[in-house]
Amino acid sequence: MQTELSARSNRRLVRLVTESPIASVISDPRLPDNPIIACNQAFCDLTGYLAAQVVGRNCWFLSGPATEPWLSEEIRRGVRAHTPVLVEILNYKRSGQPFRNAVLVAPIYDEEDQLLYFLGSQVEIDAGAATPSSMRRIRAAEMVKALSPRQGQVLKRVAQGLLNKQIAADLGLAEKTVKMHRAILMERLALRTTADLIRLAVEAGL
The missing domain is CATH 3.30.450.20 (PAS domain)
Known part of the structure; x- marks a missing residue:
């Protein structure tokens, strides 16, 4: 197993x-x-x-x-x-x-x-x-600011490398709810993979 x-x-x-x-x-x-x-x-x-x-x-x-x-x-x-x-x-x-x-x-x-x-x-x-780092981080921060507080909490934990089960336990949510929030995050931020999601979160300073 x-x-x-x-x-x-x-x-x-x-x-x-x-x-x-x-x-x-x-x-x-x-x-x-x-x-x-x-x-x-x-x-x-x-x-x-x-x-x-x-x-x-x-x-x-x-x-x-x-x-x-x-x-x-x-x-x-x-x-x-x-x-x-x-x-x-x-x-x-x-x-x-x-x-x-x-x-x-x-x-x-x-x-x-x-x-x-x-x-x-x-x-x-x-x-x-011109200042590529600043522009990229500003853009990432603006995208994250537009998220709901709960989506921001989920995103922060995704950036820390936590899995859905761990995020659910940390936030007191059902794992199904965490999966829903992650799907919404991917759609709202127009990202294709978790790797892209992690990068954006780190660039935003989470």
Whole structure:
């Protein structure tokens, strides 16, 4: 039964990545060096690497000579504390070309509140754009402000990596009600996957 539940969780998490239009990966902190276990085509298109060259490696393989060490450490702190973190860092594509990358790393938990995986997503930032971080965060905050208080509570817990059952227990709701709120959130925010929902919540500062 436990194996069946694990298999379902793995399939759900792979869909979380593959169905997102945002470059995304899933890593497994239970394995040595927290390796990537799945990535989507958007990530391959962004970085120039094939999936076979990505899976099994730690996400730090995108770092290079000018990658900011203080931002790398900020990501490491988030991973150690199991908290979502969003930074804009210089990374390198397979060709060696540097690019400014808005990186989100967020924990995903199982039904027993144990850390299961980390979700990582990347958005390339146009070097010529004016204050891209501020504009993106302002837009996300405005979208979140338009939500009802209960939807905001659900969204915050989704960003923390909690599953429907955990959110329901935390808020004193039925799991069916949480699923309804998540569906409404996806529709109102015009998002396709939970990965996109998590990213927007973190950008909004939740």
